[in-house]
């Protein structure tokens with residue numbers, strides 16, 4: 001019982017360490033550190049992340065109806081892009097869990113998704129951001 005309590009505590013601590021960025025914090029990072037200088041493009045990325053992960057860098061999605069799962073800020077799918085516990089083409093050549101808590105790795109993989117499919121690869125963007133992404137200019 002004690003071991004279970006300790007494990008439960010460790011899980012809580014691990015969850016507590018997930019970083020949840022603010023909207024403006026994320027906008028500044030993408031603008032200054034990742035070179036997203038086009039404010040329209042930046043607004044789309046920020047809207048996308050907001051609706052995919054709520055800016056939580058440890059976000060792991062609920063199991064999708066087809067048995068796949070999505071990981072991290074950009075909710076990268078484990079069937080195509082990263083390697084998890086289902087057969088995957090692993091296009092980003094990275095373990096899905098390595099995307100968690102790792103903005104740089106997540107951004108890099110998201111760039112590949114974007115290059116191949118554009119923003120429409122993300123339902124969060126399709127349903128909430130296409131043509132309606134709010135400006136983040138005041139964050140910069």
Ligand SMILES: *[C@@H]1O[C@H](CO)[C@@H](O)[C@H](O)[C@H]1NC(C)=O
Pocket residue numbers: 038039040041
């Ligand atoms: C920013 O990106 C949008 C969408 O791709 C494009 O239409 C627009 O021309 C770009 N703006 C500038 C200033 O480059």
Ligand SMILES: *[C@@H]1O[C@H](CO)[C@@H](O)[C@H](O)[C@H]1NC(C)=O
Pocket residue numbers: 064065066067068077079
């Ligand atoms: C499985 O579901 C996810 C999320 O809805 C989707 O992105 C992916 O394309 C689906 N895979 C297949 C093979 O339908």
Ligand SMILES: *[C@@H]1O[C@H](CO)[C@@H](O)[C@H](O)[C@H]1NC(C)=O
Pocket residue numbers: 120126130131
């Ligand atoms: C985005 O919205 C525009 C305007 O409503 C629409 O024409 C376009 O097809 C949409 N893009 C996607 C990928 O659905």
